[in-house]
Amino acid sequence: NQSNAVKRKLQELRSASGNSMAIYGRKCEELHRAVVQATRAGKFRDRVVGPIGAHIKIASGKERFAELAEHVLGSGTLDRFIVTNDADRQFLMKLRREVGCGNRDCGVFQLQPSPRYNVPPPPADEIETVASVLNITEDIVFNCLVDNARIDQRALGVSKQSSEDALLVEDRHGRPSIRGGNIQNVYFLPSGDYWQVRNGTLSMFSNEKRFRKTIGIDKTAAIESAVQELQGLEIEIREKQAFESEVRNRHKEYKVKWNNANKENRMAKNQISHQQRIIDDLKADAEAAENIAFDTSDLEEDVTTAERAFEQLNQRQREVEGSLEELRPRVEEVRRHLDEITARNEKVLLDIAKAEKEFDSYTAGRAQREAVVEVKRAKLVQYEQRMEQWQTSLRAELDSVEDYKKKARLLSHKVQQEQNAKRSQNSGDGSSYNTTFVPATDEELERIEPVETDKEPSYYKTRIQRALDKIEKEKQRRKLNNIDPEVAFEKFARAKADLDSKLKKMQAIETNSAALITDMKMRRKMYKQFRKHISELTCLTFDRILNKKGSSGGLEFDHGNKTVNLIVQKDNRDQTTQTNDVKSLSGGERSFATLALLLALGESLETPFRVMDEFDVFLDPQTRKIALETMIGIAKEMEHRQFIFITPQDLSGLNADPRLKILQMRPPVRRQVVGGASQSTLN
Secondary structure, eight states: OHHHHHHHHHHHHHHHHSOOGGGGOHHHHHHHHHHHHHHHTTOOSSOOBOOGGGGEEEOTTOGGGHHHHHHHHOTTTTTOEEESSHHHHHHHHHHHHHHTOOTTSSOEEEOOOOOOOOOOOOSSTTOEEHHHHEEEOOHHHHHHHHHHTOTTSEEEESSHHHHHHHHEEEOTTSOEEETTSOOOEEEETTTOOEEEEETTEEEEEOOOSOOOOOSEEOOHHHHHHHHHHHHHHHHHHHHHHHHHHHHHHHHHHHHHHHHHHHHHHHHHHHHHHHHHHHHHHHHHHHHHHHTSOOOOHHHHHHHHHHHHHHHHHHHHHHHTSTTHHHHHHHHHHHHHHHHHHHHHHHHHHHHHHHHHHHHHHHHHHHHHHHHHHHHHHHHHHHHHHHHHHHHHHHHHHHHHHHHHHHHHHHHHHHHHHHHHHHHHHHTTSSOOOOOOOOOOOHHHHHHOOOOOOOSOHHHHHHHHHHHHHHHHHHHHHHTOTTSOHHHHHHHHHHHHHHHHHHHHHHHHHHHHHHHHHHHHHHHHHHHHHHHHHHHHHHHHHHHHHHHTTTOEEEEEEETTTTEEEEEEESSTTOGGGEESOGGGSOHHHHHHHHHHHHHHHHHHHTOSEEEEESTTTTSOHHHHHHHHHHHHHHHHHOTTSEEEEEOSSOOTTSOOBTTBOOOOOOOOOOOOOTTSOOOOOOO
8 A cells, every 4th residue: 555655665765875784794794783882882982983884875966976986985995994093993903803804804094083174076067076976974984085085086977078078178288187186087987987187198997897886875855755754644544544443333333233124024034934825825725625515405404494484474474464563663673684584595595506606617527637637646656666666776776885885994994904004114113014904893894984075986987997907907917817816815915015125125215315415415515615715715815915015806716617816906005906817917916916826725725735936036026025025924824834935046135043944055066078068158
């Protein structure tokens, strides 16, 4: 989401704005921790600043010159520390030795505290200097880089052409010079090449090294903007979370209402289903009632009784006509009763007519229904016969299934016994492999459950038939059709025992092979570690020997191509004198570098005897003296080695020492025999 994106952006800005100590090397990081601890303990007299690269950033808007400015500073500058007095320098050098820093790691600058230098700005708008590109808040770091790296005298340009157009001018004598008079070197993109003017001569130098990017960019404004954006998003997130909580509560209430409504709906559906079943039962009763014949005898008796009553009433009417007026109320009552009886009779007559019609219809369809019933009865008899056949077949199939299930359980029991025996054999507890089959009890067989599968029975039937065919073919091939089963079982047991023995041997071989492979990997890993250690030790010894002459260098070992490349820096304080081509060195420099290489390799090889013949014939007197003193000093340090140096040079300048023995050969005696060979000389 957007909040995580802003957090990642803020983290990237913070990680990019500051310089991690790890990019200057593990030794520099350890030394920085040691300096911090010593500072807290009060062991330094004054402040110790370092590494320098941790206090440098690229100014905003000048990021394109970041890698070029770092290239101009050099790789041996950013990891250095700054002290202000001799005592702090000595204690810092002690910390360097304790940490294990090499001669080229974690260097030290000593500088007197002073106000920030006032350096001139770049001489042209299109040109920057290293001092203008870097954002350095520490005054002592700025002054140190001005004194040691000349950041105010090294200009930076976009290209060679633009830098020459902006800075290259001619004096009144027509000789080229650099505008402003303060700039000494002009570096330009994209490769880090540079040009300079010395004594009226324009020189161009190319760069073969790749750029590094360890100096951070000043992103304080971007970090503040990202922090403000993150705070706004966090406020919005809290508001959204509160709204989300309210929505969740409302959702929970609606969900409860929805569940109650569903419950009521289910109850209503159940009631509807119950009423529907009652209606269906009533319809069934109605349909059954339609097929029942009505008995009208009771109704006929009622009709007869009513007729007799009607006649009696008529007769009585005739009898009481005389006294009608007297009996009129009673007559009216009887009349009303008669009307009711008449209405009932009419209804009964209608019901009788309807029943007669239904009876006629039933009588007419009775034959057809009886024919249908006969057909249904015949089909029922057929279904019963088929059912008996299916039951018989089902009982046979069930018996077959039980038989197959019993066989499968017996086979599973046997397989379990074999697996348990092999498991005990592989566990290494000394138990032997028993091939004797122990029959299972009925309870054990009942506990064995069949394995569920999604395959059809025909699949397994086909596999079984295929296995039986394969067994039959194998029997025919081996002519085992008429063999005794006991003999066959004995052969099977012997073959199985041989197979188990071979499998056990194969397992032992695989275990030994895995152990050998693991050991080989460990040996290769240790070999690579030893090789790396010897390479680093040889490189440090080579650099230490060159430092005695004021130079420095390193060795690049290519173990894949089995080659070694020498890197020699004539002046260990000027990186521009570094070269990878030994052929560009003078004869004395090349001889001294070769001598340093041989001594470094000899120290790594640990040979007990080292003999060097005429190693100083191409050296100048000063270099020869340094070489002799270096070799004699190394020989004295290594008392467990014996050095033999053979040279035609004069060794009278060496100081006598009990461990130094000089053997000087006598001049050869040349005798001339009369008439023999003689040496001629030219005057």
